[in-house]
Amino acid sequence: CRQQYPIYLKGEPSAIFVNSFPKNNGALCPVFKGGFGNHIFQFAYTFGIAKSKNMNILVNEKVNVSIVFKLTVDVRNDSSDCNGFMTRIEKFTAKYDDNLLNFNPEKSFRVQNALQSWKCLHIRRGDMVNMGDNSFNVASLEYLTSAVNYFKDRYQNIIFIVASNGMSWAQRNMPSNISVEFIQHSAVADMVTLATCNHTMAYFGWIGL
Structure with missing residues (x-):
């Protein structure tokens, strides 16, 4: 990196x-x-x-x-x-x-305004968890497990890299049967690290593989 x-x-x-x-x-x-x-x-x-x-x-x-x-x-x-x-x-x-x-x-x-791609999958926790108007939904733990298994079934020798502003939640809930590294540096350094990964998925922050 x-x-x-x-x-x-x-x-x-x-x-x-x-x-x-x-x-x-x-x-x-x-x-x-x-x-x-x-x-x-x-x-x-x-x-x-x-x-x-x-x-x-x-x-x-x-x-x-x-x-x-x-x-x-x-x-x-x-x-x-x-x-x-x-x-x-x-x-x-x-x-x-x-x-x-x-x-x-x-x-x-x-x-x-946000100007995010309408084709982009963006799932996060953080501020979304405490919003009372139900404007957004956060993904379930089942979704996280399913997403991890998706990549495990398709690739070998995977290392998951997790960047999140809710790191304590991420560390508690990432599956324990995988190789995972948690990073929490500057926003720029985290994004550069994830950009060098082969695959990414969005959940509570971003996960790179």
Whole structure:
């Protein structure tokens, strides 16, 4: 993992960021909320919208994605221009909202909310456990056991790597008949570690294999 770490940090920009956007159209500013994983979703979603509409992206140099990745969008030390942009907010979480793309690209907007892929499986505990409105469900222990067995049945010599902000729960409930390592470093280091794994699954945090 240490050898690959610079790939994900300040090195040569990934090919996905090597696009240059025309300046004659408007700009989009992602509104970053939540943790580092959320920020990546929010930037990626905004990047996709901007590319489809030939727009620029404006990002502050102090936000996580600017610090961790070498972006080739419009990174500024003063992004206050974004404060004057109109705001477009997705209606649903993890569900495709086509209305989010229904705007004039000659104008500039702030793009807000989770902006997570509607095709992405994201299961977590943490703050979800104590929500009283039943907006979200957390996965059962049976689901966790079934997910672990899924990979055990298909691969040999597996080491499960668990990253979570609910580590005590994870340590109590991960099956005991497997090889498992629990990591709890910075959000960036954890994500880099999991990104080097062959497979990942989401549960109370992220599990890499």
